[in-house]
Amino acid sequence: MEVSDAAVVSQVLAGDQDAFRVLVERHSRSIYAMVHRMTGSPHDTEEIIQEVFLRAYTKLKSFELRSSFATWLYRIAVNRTLDFLSAKKMNDTCQIAENPDPEAHGEQVQLRSGSPGPDRLLLSTEIESRIADAMKRLTPVEHMAFTLRHLEGKSIEEISQVLNLRADAAKNSIYRAVQKLRHQLAPLVSVAK
Amino acid sequence: MKHLTDEQIALHCSGDAGDSVEINRHLGECSECRESFEQLKAVLAFIHSAPVPEPHENFEQEMWLKVQDRLPQGQLPQEKPTVRQRLFFLHFTPAKWAGVTAMAVLLLAAFIAGRFWPRGSDQVNPGPSAQIDPQRVVLVAVGDHLERSQMLLIEIMHTDAARGLDLSREQAQARDLLDSNRLYRLSAQEKSDPGVERMLDQLEPVLAEIANAPRDLSRKDLREIQDQVQSQGLLFKIRVISSTIGTKIRQEEPASTQYSGNRRL
Numbered sequence: 001m002e003v004s005d006a007a008v009v010s011q012v013l014a015g016d017q018d019a020f021r022v023l024v025e026r027h028s029r030s031i032y033a034m035v036h037r038m039t040g041s042p043h044d045t046e047e048i049i050q051e052v053f054l055r056a057y058t059k060l061k062s063f064e065l066r067s068s069f070a071t072w073l074y075r076i077a078v079n080r081t082l083d084f085l086s087a088k089k090m091n092d093t094c095q096i097a098e099n100p101d102p103e104a105h106g107e108q109v110q111l112r113s114g115s116p117g118p119d120r121l122l123l124s125t126e127i128e129s130r131i132a133d134a135m136k137r138l139t140p141v142e143h144m145a146f147t148l149r150h151l152e153g154k155s156i157e158e159i160s161q162v163l164n165l166r167a168d169a170a171k172n173s174i175y176r177a178v179q180k181l182r183h184q185l186a187p188l189v190s191v192a193k
Numbered sequence: 194m195k196h197l198t199d200e201q202i203a204l205h206c207s208g209d210a211g212d213s214v215e216i217n218r219h220l221g222e223c224s225e226c227r228e229s230f231e232q233l234k235a236v237l238a239f240i241h242s243a244p245v246p247e248p249h250e251n252f253e254q255e256m257w258l259k260v261q262d263r264l265p266q267g268q269l270p271q272e273k274p275t276v277r278q279r280l281f282f283l284h285f286t287p288a289k290w291a292g293v294t295a296m297a298v299l300l301l302a303a304f305i306a307g308r309f310w311p312r313g314s315d316q317v318n319p320g321p322s323a324q325i326d327p328q329r330v331v332l333v334a335v336g337d338h339l340e341r342s343q344m345l346l347i348e349i350m351h352t353d354a355a356r357g358l359d360l361s362r363e364q365a366q367a368r369d370l371l372d373s374n375r376l377y378r379l380s381a382q383e384k385s386d387p388g389v390e391r392m393l394d395q396l397e398p399v400l401a402e403i404a405n406a407p408r409d410l411s412r413k414d415l416r417e418i419q420d421q422v423q424s425q426g427l428l429f430k431i432r433v434i435s436s437t438i439g440t441k442i443r444q445e446e447p448a449s450t451q452y453s454g455n456r457r458l
Contacts (some may be wrong), residue, residue, distance in 0.1 A: 017264060024260050025253040036246035045246075046256070053260045086375040131243055139368060141405060149207055150237060156209055164398040168414065169405040171209060177201040182236050189235045 005069035012060060016097035024053050027070060031077040037147050038081045040132050048084055052077045078144060078162045085140040134184035138177050145170055197226045206233055206264035280456055297429070300436045307443055335377050335389060336438045342370055342396055343431045349403060352415060360403070360410055376398055392434045395425055 003022065004006060009018035028049055035052075036045040055076050056063075064071055135143055148154040154162070160170040197205075197219055204210040220227045227293065345366050352360070378393035402418050 020264070021257045021261070024257045027249075028253050028256045029248060032248045032252070033246050039419060042246075045248075046259075049256060050259050050263065053256070053262055057260075057264055083375050083379055086372045087379065089372060128243060131240055133305075139404075141371075141401060150240070163401065165401055165405055166414075166417065168407050169402055171204060172407040173405045174207070174209070175200050175203045178233070178237075179199060180208070181240065182203075182233055185236045186232060189232070189239045 006065045009060060009063060009065060009069060012057075020053075020057060023056070023069065023073075023103055027073050028053070031074060034074075034147060035077060035081050035154055038085065038143060040135075044084065048077070048080050052080050055080065067095065075162050079146075082140050082144060085143070089140065130185065130188055134181050138186065140182055141165075142173050142177040142180070145173035146181070149174050149177075196223065197230075199229075202226065202230050202233060205230065206237055233362075265340070274317070297433065300433065304436045304439055305392055307440065331377075331380060331384075332438055332442050335381070336435055336442065338370065338377055339392075339431050339435045339438070341366070342374070342400070343428060343435070345370065346399070346428055349415075350419055350428070352419075352420060360406065360415075361408070364404055364406060367400045371397065371400040371404050388437070389434060392430055395427060395430070399427060 005023065005026070008019050008022045012023075031049060031052065032045060032096045036042065036093050039045050039048065052073065056073055059076075063069065112176075131181075138146065140162060145159055148159045148162065149156070156167050156170055156174075159174075163170060165173070197216060201210050201216060205213065205216050210216055220230055225275055345363060348363055349360075352363075374397050378390055378397065381387075381390040381393060399418070399421055402421065406414060406418070
């Protein structure tokens with residue numbers, strides 16, 4: 001029978017550092033997708049997940065055993081990822097235009113969509129990069145709220161807890177993200193259909 | 194016929210709009226709204242079509258090896274105080290409040306005295322060879338950040354709901370402050386400055402609330418934000434930390450660069 005997370009946490013708190021391995025191996029994969037969707041980089045994702053577990057280990061005494069370890073860890077992962085994105089945004093020297101013109105990009109894609117073979121592959125790569133570009137135009141909180149709701153399937157209540165927002169504010173962040181993504185991607189979608 | 198708003202359509206796509214029966218009925222009747230809804234659904238399906246990121250096969254084992262190498266040895270560190278412990282101000286008796294107020298007055302007096310007390314007239318101008326201390330630059334930046342946050346919170350606290358609730362300017366400021374707040378909190382954490390870290394940690398959710406508040410903020414929403422600021426004594430704490438930072442900046446100021454009342458002469 002699988003040992004519960006709470007039992008493993010108690011073991012670690014009692015001084016058995018190796019028991020922490022169970023928690024790392026049990027939960028690292030489940031937070032990978034969310035962090036990767038936010039960063040877009042496997043390397044950054046692995047760095048953040050390491051930080052998440054180190055943080056969890058040093059804060060383990062503050063974990064309340066009656067609550068869910070997975071939820072607690074997920075919350076740490078969300079906060080670490082937001083910290084990373086905020087720091088990156090501040091350091092990013094690459095400026096994003098205030099009023100991007102999605103139509104101009106769309107025209108380029110349209111030309112490629114008509115051609116078969118390698119061009120088709122190029123189109124798919126192009127589309128993936130356009131999704132990534134559109135996501136980069138969101139604020140970290142909008143990006144996270146959208147990812148949690150639409151890609152990770154979390155409820156508004158879970159999102160508001162994880163992001164420390166009221167439900168209305170969480171919904172509003174998701175709405176703003178959807179509007180921005182729509183503005184950026186709608187011209188491409190009509191081509192890709 | 195009254196059309197659906199963009200927000201209703203966006204939230205309906207994820208089942209969060211609330212009045213879904215009514216929205217579905219409207220979508221059945223209105224081709225314009227249906228077209229907008231279908232287009233948004235296509236955009237979302239397009240985003241969903243991107244592959245789900247998956248780590249490599251031995252990811253978990255490798256992650257443990259990396260984490261294991263970096264785990265601190267010995268006893269686990271003491272936990273941080275809980276939110277309840279952090280909000281110890283709430284449990285103060287009137288006598289304790291009087292003590293805190295007296296301390297704040299003393300701090301304020303010390304701050305004002307420090308700003309205006311002349312520090313001697315025989316200082317030498319440092320000239321172009323003066324060095325920049327990164328620690329000092331960070332302190333000044335955090336002080337400036339707290340001052341801007343304080344001004345924003347004061348504006349929010351004095352917003353009169355009866356005069357309309359357009360907070361778009363404050364929201365833009367809050368978004369800007371939120372990004373820098375995270376950065377300064379991380380910096381305080383790295384430099385083991387628990388007072389500043391805790392302060393910024395408390396400020397962050399409030400800034401996030403303001404930044405992400407709905408455009409059509411209700412009086413109740415505004416009241417909740419104001420209560421959040423008030424119940425945590427945030428403005429008071431910001432003033433105390435700002436004052437401490439101001440003192441620290443002046444203490445760390447090299448003698449040659451300190452303000453001299455006579456230097457202007």
